[in-house]
Amino acid sequence: MNEDKRAADTLKWMAWTATIVGTLLLVFTASDFRSENLPLMVSIGCLIAGMNIFLLSTVFRLMHMWKQRV
Template sequence: MAADFRKTGSTDNQMSRVVSVIAWIACLAGIILILFDIGNLSDRNIYLMTGIGCVVAGIFIFLTGKAFVIARKKEDQENGRS
């Protein structure tokens, strides 16, 4: 199969770095949006609501990326490719 020919260490590290960078960008964009109009703390403040969504999405992206890396390493260990 095609999965047998992949290099596990380098692709896992590269994927982890890329996902972490995307997550940090989402979190920073969210923080910037929150700080853009922090004076108006209401549910009608589109910058605040979008900023909170970006921060939550960034955390979710980070955790999901780490979970995929852990799952791939566990799969490799079970298949004897450690």
């Protein structure tokens, strides 16, 4: 297994972790919806970060496929 695929897999697991943590925090803190609610703001940040990390994982996979074709 080469480094690009391993990096993409690591990013995928990090994205799942951030998304699950964000979802759990959101479920328990969404009832008090205000900007001073730090756990709620962290949960929203984790959800956004998880999606961005998924995007990076996809980019790594596509770069790996492009390197193999060229």
